[in-house]
Structures are given as C-alpha cells and as structure tokens.
Amino acid sequence: MSPILVTELTARLGRWSAGRGPLYLLLAARLRELIDDGELPPGTGLPTDRALAAALSAGRTTVVAAYDLLRDEGRLVRRQGSGTWVAGAAPAPPSTAEPTTDPIFLHLLDQPDHVTQFACAGPLTPPPALLSAYRRALDDVGGGLGYHPAGHPRLRRALADRFRASPGEFLVTTGGQQALSLLTRALVAPGDEVVVQAPTYPGMLEVLREHAAVAVPVPADGSGFAAALARRPAFGYLIAACHNPTGRHLDEPRRLEIVAASRRAGVPLVVDDVLAELSFEGRPAVSTGAITVGSLSKVVWGGLRVGWVHAPAPLINRLARLKAVHDLGGGVLDQLAASYLVGDLSALSAARAGELRERHDHLCAELRRRLPSWTFEPASGGQTLWVRLPYGDAAAYAQAALRHGVAVLPGGQLDPTGGSHDRLRLPFVAEPAEITAAVASLARAWQGYTGEAARPSLPAIAV
Known part of the structure; x- marks a missing residue:
C-alpha cells in the first residue's frame, strides 16, 4: 500500500491540537481515531517525523512521542531506516529488532494455546455458586421489554x-x-x-x-x-x-x-x-x-x-x-x-480470598527458591505481586519469557510516569502446580537473559 502524502494526512488530522494537554497526546489521540476508524488502513506508510512536524508547525519531539506511543499500543510499526506505517495485515520489511510487548488487552485478543497467561489476572474457573445462580435466575425471567x-x-x-x-x-x-x-x-x-x-x-x-x-x-x-x-x-x-x-x-x-x-x-x-x-x-x-x-x-x-x-x-x-x-x-x-x-458476596469473597492467599504464598516461595535475585513485597490481598528485576528491562525480558512459553506484563505498561521498567506484575490466580511450572519457565528465561536490550522510556507524563 502506498504512503499517504503529508498534505493529505494533515487535512485528515483536522483540528487535532484544539484540546488541552500535551500536544503529543492530542496528536496520538487523533491518529488513533483515524487508524481505528479505518481511514488509515493497515500498511499505510506515514510521513517522517521531520516532515509531519514541519507540516503541523509542531516540534519533531511531539511527532516522535506520538508515533512511539502508538507503536507501543500496537497500532504502528517503526523500524530504523524503514519508516513508520500502520500495523496490520500488510507485510513488514524484514528486521532483526525485538517486537514491542503487546498492551494488556491484546493478551485477551490473542491467546495462543501453548502460552501460559501470566499477563492477565482473574478467576480461571467459575465457582459452583455461579451455575446455581443461573439456574435460579432462569425461573425468574419474566416478560416486558x-x-x-x-x-x-x-x-x-x-x-x-x-x-x-x-x-x-x-x-x-x-x-x-x-x-x-x-x-x-x-x-x-x-x-x-x-x-x-x-x-x-x-x-x-x-x-x-x-x-x-x-x-x-x-x-x-x-x-x-x-x-x-x-x-x-x-x-x-x-x-x-x-x-x-x-x-x-x-x-x-x-x-x-x-x-x-x-x-x-x-x-x-x-x-x-x-x-x-x-x-x-x-x-x-x-x-x-x-x-x-x-x-x-x-x-x-x-x-x-x-x-x-x-x-x-x-x-x-x-x-x-x-x-x-x-x-x-x-x-x-x-x-x-x-x-x-x-x-452471598461475603461468603464468596472470603472463600476466594482464602484460595488466593494460599496461591500467593506458593508463588512467593517458588520465586524465592528459583529466582532469589528478584525482590518483592508480599501482597496484602488482590491477585498480583509487584516484582523487581535486579537488572535489565522488563519489556525486553518479557520477550524472552514469551519464547519460553509464559506471557508476563512488564511494569512500564502500568506506570504513567514512563518508569517501572525494572518491574513485572505476576498473578497468583492459577493452581499451585501451574504456578510452579510457570516460575520454572521464567527462571529458564532469566538464565539466558543478559539485560542488554532495554527500551527507552516514553515522556514522563505519558498515560
């Protein structure tokens, strides 16, 4: 697919800078709309940072930050020396660069059978009370609109x-x-x-x-x-x-x-x-x-x-x-x-919290045994641990973990300061045996990780 002319893209962007807030956020928001609405189809080549900045009378850093934000969301593909284009079905030029880690919702949209999902947290099996509640509800469905x-x-x-x-x-x-x-x-x-x-x-x-x-x-x-x-x-x-x-x-x-x-x-x-x-x-x-x-x-x-x-x-x-x-x-x-x-929420939550407490303790024990250089504070509740890596970049390590069959969520995707790149969010929702297997895979991935592929942060106030 041919690249879009900078004048045409400028026209489609319209009054993108009319809102309040950082210009790179406003530009990214308008580009996101054009991509999601199909006005910029997959494979469309976008103008260079410098050309678009000149056409918009904006700083080049504004365009770079907007492009990088959309790249991290999976909407754009950027390669050094190859330009920027809309992600999708169109083939990308060959590259040895590491792909960026998908945002959290993409883990829900694409769940390969061979990958253990340590990126999302939630009950993996509904309790018997759910089926019972639906049976009772069937008797209550009445008429009306x-x-x-x-x-x-x-x-x-x-x-x-x-x-x-x-x-x-x-x-x-x-x-x-x-x-x-x-x-x-x-x-x-x-x-x-x-x-x-x-x-x-x-x-x-x-x-x-x-x-x-x-x-x-x-x-x-x-x-x-x-x-x-x-x-x-x-x-x-x-x-x-x-x-x-x-x-x-x-x-x-x-x-x-x-x-x-x-x-x-x-x-x-x-x-x-x-x-x-x-x-x-x-x-x-x-x-x-x-x-x-x-x-x-x-x-x-x-x-x-x-x-x-x-x-x-x-x-x-x-x-x-x-x-x-x-x-x-x-x-x-x-x-x-x-x-x-x-x-019956009090009884249901008490049972669920008790189950999670046991799995939390099991995850903590496995991490201390297999990955003693990783540090964390035990949780007071919820479903996840916030783990610090001793070196390297969590997004780069997440790619290594994925190649070992485990999807994890790097901290940069949860931190609006652009920080937390040395952190991972690890859930303790799975059965103890599955947690043990997942930590073993994380440990194998860590053994081969050198920490040399760290990514630069987004601007400090990126959301």
Missing part, C-alpha cells in the same frame, strides 16, 4: 442492601471496565488531567488514552494525591485496597486525607473497589464520599460481565443515559444471577 439501561431493579436492590444505600445510587455495567469508561466519558474532556497512582491498573490508563486525558501520577502509596487534587483535575482515580499491581492497602488516615481533599477541591474521587473484597486481612473499610466501582469478575468469574458504579443519583442518571446509547443495558439473565451472588 427486558431493557434496563441503569440495571435490573432486582440487582440494584441487592447492591443497595449489600452497601446500605439506595437502589437509585447504583448503575449496573458490563463489568468494571465499562464503569471506568462511562465515568471517564462523563467527567473528562480531551486534555483534562486525571490524578492516578503510579503504577496503577493498566485498563484505566487505556481508557485515559482513548479520551486524550492527561494522567497526573502520584506514588502508589497515595502520598501527593491530596496535593494533586488541589490542582482541580477532572477527577482522581484511586485504588485504595488490594492495589493493582502491588497488592498493598492504603492506611486509613491516608484514605481520609484524600477524601477530604477531594471534597475541599470539589473534585470527584473515583475509588476502584473491584479487588477490595479480596483482602487477606478482612475487607478494609472504604472511606465514604467517593464514587466507587465494583465488579463480580474477580470474586466470581471474568466471564460474568457484571459490574457497577455507586455514586449520587444525579450522576447515576447521567451515566445511565450514556450506557443506553452504548447497549440499552446488560443481559437480564446475567443480572438476575448476579443478584443472588451479591446476596
């Missing part, structure tokens, strides 16, 4: 009973991921700032990229979060319990400090409680005064796509209108089954 954009009334009542609130304060979503997407769409304009921890849940960073938002990172322990809220960002995104990826909890004084700061500044605070039920120490108390996101995907099963937003009724009504445009509401049978599961 079946459209419930805000969620089935029975599930909203079950959530209200669980969290001692009003049914009108809950929106049922297609998993926690849709909850984050809807909230971001409602609260953010292109170029707006959002305070996040570094590192944080990579799915949220993907949502911020899609909306051309600017991540304002603070340490994972929450220090600096309150001060960042004083800048009046669009909202703050906080994982207070069973933090993804570190598995740690924020202490209660820090949580209260952050909630108080959000109230003073009049800034919405979104607390991601998807993993909070999986604490090894009992469910930590969640500070009030925030918008919370929950889900059954980590306690029950990822295939049960039921999540929720708990927020003041006016915001819930606004989110319901947005969700209606997307899908008119979730499946009735799924929501009826979920209503029974929510009613």
Whole structure:
C-alpha cells in the first residue's frame, strides 16, 4: 500500500491540537481515531517525523512521542531506516529488532494455546455458586421489554442492601471496565488531567488514552494525591485496597486525607473497589464520599460481565443515559444471577480470598527458591505481586519469557510516569502446580537473559 502524502494526512488530522494537554497526546489521540476508524488502513506508510512536524508547525519531539506511543499500543510499526506505517495485515520489511510487548488487552485478543497467561489476572474457573445462580435466575425471567439501561431493579436492590444505600445510587455495567469508561466519558474532556497512582491498573490508563486525558501520577502509596487534587483535575482515580499491581492497602488516615481533599477541591474521587473484597486481612473499610466501582469478575468469574458504579443519583442518571446509547443495558439473565451472588458476596469473597492467599504464598516461595535475585513485597490481598528485576528491562525480558512459553506484563505498561521498567506484575490466580511450572519457565528465561536490550522510556507524563 502506498504512503499517504503529508498534505493529505494533515487535512485528515483536522483540528487535532484544539484540546488541552500535551500536544503529543492530542496528536496520538487523533491518529488513533483515524487508524481505528479505518481511514488509515493497515500498511499505510506515514510521513517522517521531520516532515509531519514541519507540516503541523509542531516540534519533531511531539511527532516522535506520538508515533512511539502508538507503536507501543500496537497500532504502528517503526523500524530504523524503514519508516513508520500502520500495523496490520500488510507485510513488514524484514528486521532483526525485538517486537514491542503487546498492551494488556491484546493478551485477551490473542491467546495462543501453548502460552501460559501470566499477563492477565482473574478467576480461571467459575465457582459452583455461579451455575446455581443461573439456574435460579432462569425461573425468574419474566416478560416486558427486558431493557434496563441503569440495571435490573432486582440487582440494584441487592447492591443497595449489600452497601446500605439506595437502589437509585447504583448503575449496573458490563463489568468494571465499562464503569471506568462511562465515568471517564462523563467527567473528562480531551486534555483534562486525571490524578492516578503510579503504577496503577493498566485498563484505566487505556481508557485515559482513548479520551486524550492527561494522567497526573502520584506514588502508589497515595502520598501527593491530596496535593494533586488541589490542582482541580477532572477527577482522581484511586485504588485504595488490594492495589493493582502491588497488592498493598492504603492506611486509613491516608484514605481520609484524600477524601477530604477531594471534597475541599470539589473534585470527584473515583475509588476502584473491584479487588477490595479480596483482602487477606478482612475487607478494609472504604472511606465514604467517593464514587466507587465494583465488579463480580474477580470474586466470581471474568466471564460474568457484571459490574457497577455507586455514586449520587444525579450522576447515576447521567451515566445511565450514556450506557443506553452504548447497549440499552446488560443481559437480564446475567443480572438476575448476579443478584443472588451479591446476596452471598461475603461468603464468596472470603472463600476466594482464602484460595488466593494460599496461591500467593506458593508463588512467593517458588520465586524465592528459583529466582532469589528478584525482590518483592508480599501482597496484602488482590491477585498480583509487584516484582523487581535486579537488572535489565522488563519489556525486553518479557520477550524472552514469551519464547519460553509464559506471557508476563512488564511494569512500564502500568506506570504513567514512563518508569517501572525494572518491574513485572505476576498473578497468583492459577493452581499451585501451574504456578510452579510457570516460575520454572521464567527462571529458564532469566538464565539466558543478559539485560542488554532495554527500551527507552516514553515522556514522563505519558498515560
């Protein structure tokens, strides 16, 4: 496929720089739209950094950073001396360069049978309670249109009973991921700032990229979060319990400090409680005064796509209108089954947390035995360990691990500062025997890894 002329691409980009925030994010957002909408088909050659920068009256570093960001997302292919083109079915010129590691969602789209998935975390087998809940739900399916954009009334009542609130304060979503997407769409304009921890849940960073938002990172322990809220960002995104990826909890004084700061500044605070039920120490108390996101995907099963937003009724009504445009509401049978599961959530989460605690301890023991130079802090809950490599680059090591049959998630994909390139996120959701085999493969990959293929970081505030 022939390359696109720089004048034609400039015309298609339109008013790409009209939003707020770093220019490279705005440029990347517009290019992403053109690629995803098919206006730049696979194999299309893009202008050189220098030519496009001149045509846009922008700095060359702006174009380089935008291209590199889209390359790391898998949308562009860049080779030294061969140019830049849209990734896809068109054949790429031969190269000995290492491929970049796929973003987290690409691990879900492409799951080779011979690769152990240590990149994604979640229950691998649904519990018997799920089948029982569906059997009960089948007897409850009635008539009517079946459209419930805000969620089935029975599930909203079950959530209200669980969290001692009003049914009108809950929106049922297609998993926690849709909850984050809807909230971001409602609260953010292109170029707006959002305070996040570094590192944080990579799915949220993907949502911020899609909306051309600017991540304002603070340490994972929450220090600096309150001060960042004083800048009046669009909202703050906080994982207070069973933090993804570190598995740690924020202490209660820090949580209260952050909630108080959000109230003073009049800034919405979104607390991601998807993993909070999986604490090894009992469910930590969640500070009030925030918008919370929950889900059954980590306690029950990822295939049960039921999540929720708990927020003041006016915001819930606004989110319901947005969700209606997307899908008119979730499946009735799924929501009826979920209503029974929510009613038994304490017992389900306690059983799941106990199972995860055993597998966490097993993973820690295997890492200490086979990879003693790797360091980590044991988790307080959740599903993952945050592991530090003694040298080298985690993204480069992930390629070596993949060749040994294990897919792992390098830390750079979870860190909006552009750091954490010496870190890996390792889940402990599999059976102990599978964890043992996976760590053995990681150890074999580590034996042949020299640490010489480190990649440069993106700009420090990349989301």
